[in-house]
Amino acid sequence: AQSVSQHNHHVILSEAASLELGCNYSYGGTVNLFWYVQYPGQHLQLLLKYFSGDPLVKGIKGFEAEFIKSKFSFNLRKPSVQWSDTAEYFCAVLMDSNYQLIWGAGTKLIIKP
Amino acid sequence: DTEVTQTPKHLVMGMTNKKSLKCEQHMGHRAMYWYKQKAKKPPELMFVYSYEKLSINESVPSRFSPECPNSSLLNLHLHALQPEDSALYLCASSPTGMNTEAFFGQGTRLTVV
Numbered sequence: 001a002q003s004v005s006q007h008n009h010h011v012i013l014s015e016a017a018s019l020e021l022g023c024n025y026s027y028g029g030t031v032n033l034f035w036y037v038q039y040p041g042q043h044l045q046l047l048l049k050y051f052s053g054d055p056l057v058k059g060i061k062g063f064e065a066e067f068i069k070s071k072f073s074f075n076l077r078k079p080s081v082q083w084s085d086t087a088e089y090f091c092a093v094l095m096d097s098n099y100q101l102i103w104g105a106g107t108k109l110i111i112k113p
Numbered sequence: 114d115t116e117v118t119q120t121p122k123h124l125v126m127g128m129t130n131k132k133s134l135k136c137e138q139h140m141g142h143r144a145m146y147w148y149k150q151k152a153k154k155p156p157e158l159m160f161v162y163s164y165e166k167l168s169i170n171e172s173v174p175s176r177f178s179p180e181c182p183n184s185s186l187l188n189l190h191l192h193a194l195q196p197e198d199s200a201l202y203l204c205a206s207s208p209t210g211m212n213t214e215a216f217f218g219q220g221t222r223l224t225v226v
Contacts, residue, residue, distance in 0.1 A: 043219040049210045103155035
């Protein structure tokens with residue numbers, strides 16, 4: 001079955017630490033890839049997206065992600081996190097089989113000041 | 114205008130009440146979605162409308178009744194809800210097909226008492 005896995009459910013980091021959140025999907029066809037962020041009590045915001053082309057995509061707030069097709073992965077990175085990055089992060093994949101977004105379970109990121 | 118507008122932002126209703134959630138977009142998107150999101154969980158797809166026709170109903174109980182009066186509006190009619198239906202209800206819209214991005218509204222936070 002098509003699925004999206006986020007490896008870490010909870011991540012706790014200190015400010016200025018580097019961040020990498022994993023996202024893997026199981027589907028061999030064409031995909032579009034997304035990372036969304038949800039700050040406490042707020043709505044979903046798109047951080048970045050990949051449709052085609054350069055597999056390294058840059059998003060808002062200093063985030064970037066790399067699509068590695070051979071690994072079915074789309075990991076999110078940030079070189080130096082801030083306290084304000086505390087939020088829930090969701091990876092989502094749009095698959096050309098049914099054009100529906102499949103969501104990962106989310107990663108709760110806590111940044112200690 | 115890249116906004117999806119949802120009203121109301123908050124709603125408290127009794128189990129015998131009838132209420133409606135509203136969603137509006139003016140981006141010309143022909144796909145519109147209702148999602149339900151519980152705290153710390155990813156959004157769960159409820160309904161998809163494509164070209165104003167219901168294309169997906171993810172086995173949602175009949176106490177939730179969607180309606181798409183035109184290409185810009187999406188309603189969710191609520192009747193005889195249960196306390197476990199309390200959640201954030203998100204509306205989204207997108208163009209159809211691949212290489213498209215879903216735009217999410219800010220959600221209606223529903224509490225059933």
